[in-house]
Amino acid sequence: MQPSLIERIHQVLKLSPESPALEFQGQWFSWQSINDAMNQLEDSLVKAGLGEGDVVGVLLRNRPAHVAALMQVLASRRCVATINPFQSPDKVSADIRGLKLKAVICDRDDLAHAQLSDTARECGTAVLEMSADEALHISTVQAAPAQASTDYHPALPNTCILMLTSGTTGPAKRIELPYRSFALSLMGTPGHYSSHKEVEDIRLKDTPAVLTTPLVHIGGMFAAMAAVTQARPIVILEKFSVAEIRRALTTYRPKLISLPPAALRMVMDADTPVEELSSLLAIRCGSAPLPPALQEEFENKYGVPLLDSYGATEFAGAVAGWTIGDHKQFAKQKRGSVGRAQPGTQIRVVNADSGEVVPPNTTGILEVISNQIGHKEWTRTTDLAQIDEDGFLYIKGRADDAIIRGGFKILPQDVVAVLRSHDKIKQACVVGIPDQRLGEVPVAAIELRPGSGEVNIDEIIAFAKNKLTSYQVPTAIKIVEEMPRTPSMKISKHAVKNLFLDQA
Incomplete structure (x- = not known):
């Protein structure tokens, strides 16, 4: 019988405690050091009044103590609410307020700005600090005020993660991931x-x-x-x-x-x-x-x-x-x-309006049945896709990315493919922005290849006109030194769109 996730975490910790587990910038930390940090965290969470199912905010960076914190929150069957530490202090504070947390775990570097501690004190949130020297450490640095409000986030006993989406196409949102699914x-x-x-x-x-x-x-x-x-x-x-x-x-x-x-x-x-x-x-x-x-x-x-x-x-x-x-x-x-399709997963492509399965190599909306979701009903995604006769999946863009220009549908990736075929263009991103007459129009940000020299925007537009239908041609093109990206290195379409909206 396969062990549960919680059982497996504890099994691994006991295998060889002194063996190396995490390497960071050339320094190794043992499984025992992870276990010690996990125990420190558990003591702090219990003192802060957090039990099974309670939501714990964690500003996660790629650092060893952060892995230990993640392991303990999951192993104690609490719920991780991920908070992006690369946001501005204002946005981190807004996340803490919005989540109504009993406790937030952050790196020592995150506490360099007093706003996090001030916001936590205002919200009645205990602050726990992660750090590393010769060993890993997690401890309480600011207890919740005794008079703190009890209006905290409700417990989520079956949810392991309140996961932030990547924010590629718009502001990030939170999705509840069940323990069973993960x-x-x-x-x-x-x-x-x-x-x-x-x-x-x-x-x-x-x-x-x-x-x-x-x-x-x-x-x-x-x-x-x-x-x-x-x-x-x-x-x-x-x-x-x-x-x-x-x-x-x-x-x-x-x-x-x-x-x-x-x-x-x-x-x-x-x-x-x-x-x-x-x-x-x-x-x-x-x-x-x-x-x-x-x-x-x-x-x-x-x-x-x-x-x-x-x-x-x-x-x-x-x-x-x-x-x-x-x-x-x-x-x-x-x-x-x-x-x-992965083992335990079924995929199909359907007509967006009728819901009927389309023939192989036909674009439609992708639907999925996955064991991870825990039910046997088809779940509709927002992705346009094709499946060929051998079962290979091709993603053709997002249905909610489609730009409707005066009644004509434009798939951004079709325009991106043409722009990237230009010998001076390294990368491109196409998004839609509001237009009073046509509803929406396409615009493009482009990143040039190193050493490409001067590039005339009119030349790029002429190139696009020669290869695209007229309504697909971007109404504006910006050359950027480097594409704006999310922390996961995806191009941030939200940020690209703002380049044009800010100008307007």
């Missing part, structure tokens, strides 16, 4: 992307995982907890850099890592030596569309398969993805696909 997704993942299924065991692994994605988002949180449940040490990158990923690859020789497309491009642009990636059997991709041209260029240079995937916060993990076996057989002819 555990099923975690415990069922090992082996799917590898060339063989791992036998269920409980032994410490020799090769560490490398955490490259933000812990505050579902991808990073999932990656960290998947490593823990597999009893695998973790090398933590506070933020992605080519220098840090090269250090991790050459020092620890991992077989599998996860990198978003933007990071793959950075590795390519830095002319990273081929031999430094030679330990890798594959690289998992996700969080943003993987351009077929980038995939082909990367695989031709490094010989490492890129295994793209598709998932959503609502499903607590991947819905579809490539396996090494599928890559060997279909990689060339299925470029642009995000793979086939």
